Amino acid sequence: MKLKKRKVIDVSKELLLEVNNITKRFGGIVAVDNVSIKVNKGEVVSIIGPNGAGKTTVFNMLTGVYEVDAGTIVFKGEEIQNKKPKHIVEAGISRTFQNIRLFSDLRVIENVLIGAHIKTDYNFFQSVFRTKKFRQQEDEKLVEVIKLLKSIGLDHRRDDYASNLPYGDQRKLEITRAIATGAELILLDEPAAGMNPQESAELMAFIRHLKNEGYTILMIEHDMSVVMNISDKIYVIDHGKPIAEGLPAEIANNPKVIEAYLGGVHNDAGDK
Amino acid sequence: MTERIKKIIDTESILPGKSQSGMLHNIEVFTDRYKFILGVILAAALVVLPFVMGDQYLLTVTVKIGAYAILAMGLNILTGYTGLVSLGHAGFVAIGAYTASLLSVNAGADFFTSTLAGMVVAGLVGVLLGLPTLKVTGTYLSIITLGFGEIIKMIAMNWSSVTNGTLGVKNIPKPEIFGIEMTVGNYGMYYLMLALVVLTAVFCLMVVRSKTGRAFQAIRADEMASTMMGINITGYKILAFVISACICALGGSLYATVIGYIDPNTFNFDVSTLILSIVILGGMGTIRGMFVGAAILIAFPEVSRFLMEYRFVLYGVILVIMMRFRPQGILGWKSTLPYKLNSKVRAEIEKIEAEEKEGD
Structure with missing residues (x-):
């Protein structure tokens, strides 16, 4: 006490x-x-x-x-x-899991892009009609995600599917994905x-x-x-x-x- | 200098450190490189097809393949991308077909208005069917959709005052553009089908290649992890149901006007399984697969008519062999090409990399 x-x-x-x-x-x-x-x-x-x-x-x-x-x-x-x-x-606040939970059939870059989901600011109709806002947002997020991958040292694995990464990199990717949400x-x-x-x-x-x-x-x-x-x-x-x-x-x-x-x-x- | 960096990026972007397994990769590289030419050839072939074919019967089958490709694309959004298996999609097809047909037969609405109405009704029902996903997942959800399909069929059968019960809806008018009736005979129906298929495919592509599509795939891969990415799981599942329902209603309306007659048994459980089989055979979570799946499964019963009733045995055997040797579907492969970045993003990345080099 x-x-x-x-x-x-x-x-x-x-x-x-x-x-x-x-x-x-x-x-x-x-x-x-x-x-x-x-x-x-x-x-x-x-x-x-x-x-x-x-x-x-x-x-x-x-x-x-x-x-x-x-x-x-x-x-x-x-x-x-x-x-x-x-x-x-x-x-x-963002988290990782005890047993790695990646989107294993998606690419590394897609995993991190999904992490950036809440920061990606356009609505459904803007994406269907590929408006300027959509293109701007997508390009911006892609660059941000690649920058993040570079800073973490996973960029060379960008195009790989998450399930093909070695264990340590999978952990790193999971953490990267958590960071991509904009979490502090x-x-x-x-x-x-x-x-x-x-x-x-x-x-x-x-x-x-x-x-x-x-x-x-x-x-x-x-x-x-x-x-x-x-x-x-x-x-x-x-x-x-x-x-x-x-x-x-x-x-x-x-x-x-x-x-x-x-x-x-x-x-x-x-x-x- | 930039030339050199470009070269480095180009060589790096072909998945470093990974041996590219043969044929599939080569085919992908080939189609990607010549996609413009291939696209033009395909488009030209599709445009002249009815003149080459000429035959009414073959053309009707082709239009039917197109209609089923639309249905498969609809179900694919839900089952292929979001991972929710529906066994009752005939219900949405029925809603689209009945709403559109009844509007055009009874109220004289034209094809496009009535189809749109059918899609709206199906979309609203899609929300209702999507709501249980809040609590129910997996097999249990499939059983709910199974029940849904049967309920719609029963409503169509018993709500006689509106749907004309088991007698069905007859003489569904053909769509008209500028006063010209579009039939299979004057190829109008074929081109209408083609336009709707292209429209649906483009729509699906736009949805899939956006944060919506990524959210769908994330939900399919791991719901818990998706929740922790801030994805509104229920919202996106309902959205998937709605998109799927609307597309299937479109396909249903097209189908009804091609055949000209619908009754409750047009939309039985077999239709639901057929759509699902197309999605699985073609390759879940791909759009290209839907065309191949529809072409095979719709053409097969027609081609194998000489086998009489035995053709269903062969049909079953094909599906079993398929499941054994290619469970991901005929065109269901994961791309071995690098993730596509547009020129703007590439330029930006090159700039960053150049700065990094200077910093060293």
């Missing part, structure tokens, strides 16, 4: 996302219980916890997939809890899952690159080498309850965290 009273001292940073005591119940089970998260602009924040701790449920609430039973989610000073996913994407806050759900050490090292470099570009990242991750290396702040959840928060070094030595991971009496199987 003392943990909560501690104020964030660093006021120089702008608060981007503030999650206050959100709770989610599935019938009698409390999947997420009073979880609070603060993310400042430009930070990389991680959420960790054993399988079944409720991390992905938190993401699903943040993105409007699940309704929030109690608590508030404030993004850029605006309450966004229980809004439709579309409005949340428009507000500037990007939620990564276990980006390093299934990666070998070399791939996860590349991923880490990539996330650092994104951070330098000014994106804010909130991620769920199990790979401790990734979490400890790139996080500015870590939140630990176990059985839906927040058990610790702090800098990587603090978390690594927190007895509660160690207990949750190693000495846990309860042991749930399966995530979610």
Whole structure:
């Protein structure tokens, strides 16, 4: 409880996302219980916890997939809890998935263009009659998307079908697609899952690159080498309850965290 | 300098690091390179076709192929692009055909007005049928559409005061342009079909190559991921239903005026499956495939008349073989050509790349 009273001292940073005591119940089970998260602009924040701790449920609430039973989610000073996913994407939050969900039978460039869907501003009739506005918008978005692909280093794969990319590039593409929505806050759900050490090292470099570009990242991750290396702040959840928060070094030595991971009496199987 | 960069881009844009598998790629490159000439040849062939053919019967079959190509293009928007399988599209065809025919028979409306009315009615019904997609997906949605097709047939059968029940609508007038009646005999019907097919194909192409088409394909590939891209899933699914319904109503109206007579059994379940078979055989999610699919499946029963009832056995065998060896459809391949960028975008990209080079 003392943990909560501690104020964030660093006021120089702008608060981007503030999650206050959100709770989610599935019938009698409390999947997420009073979880609070603060993310400042430009930070990389991680959420960790054993399988079944409720991390992905938190993401699903943040993105409007699940309704929030109690608590508030404030993004850029605006309450966004229980809004439709579309409005949340428009507000500037985008996500990736634990098991990669690309539009696999479409090309890399098409995947990213779909990411830019909400920013592509013309209506149905304008597209049927190929008006000036349509052509302008399409050209503009194509150039933007190719620029984005170049900055991420996927441009040489532009014409390939998403399913033909190697695993690491598929992850990158998924993140690129999320960025293309115009999001400021990007939620990564276990980006390093299934990666070998070399791939996860590349991923880490990539996330650092994104951070330098000014994106804010909130991620769920199990790979401790990734979490400890790139996080500015870590939140630990176990059985839906927040058990610790702090800098990587603090978390690594927190007895509660160690207990949750190693000495846990309860042991749930399966995530979610 | 720009020449050199252009060369680099040109060589790079042929999918680097990927071996181009033979024939298909070559055919694609060939058609792409000579698409203007090929287009002109095809257009000329289609224009002179009725004079070469001359035969009334063959021409009627050709017009029927055209009508079914339109229907297939309609269903293709829904099933091929958006991934929603409909087993009741005969319902939309019936709505289009009945609305248009009844208007022209009873109210004396001309073909174009009555067809438009048919499309509007079908579009509105399309919204209604699209609404369950809010909750229902996959097989369950297909079953709802199956029910829808039957309901429309039953309405046509039992609402006698309007639809003339099982007796059907007779003497559907032929369309007229400048007072000239268009029949199969004077080739008018053929050219009307051709115009409508081209119109529909262009419309579909415009829809597919826009953010709408991309949203459809995204929904087909992964609904959850599409939601997270800010795509209004329900809205786009209903839009797909509406577009599909309108196009099928157009095809239905054309079909009714070609045959000149419709009754509820003209639009039974077999028609729904036939349209779906054309889409699958031709290649789901392609527009080119619809023509080939319609040509094969409509011409086949006519060509194989000598086989009598056995032709349906052969028909089944063909579909089974098809599913085994080419499940993506005859023309259902993924393009191996680079994604098309127009000259404006290419120039812009070249500029960026040139700047990058200078920066190095």
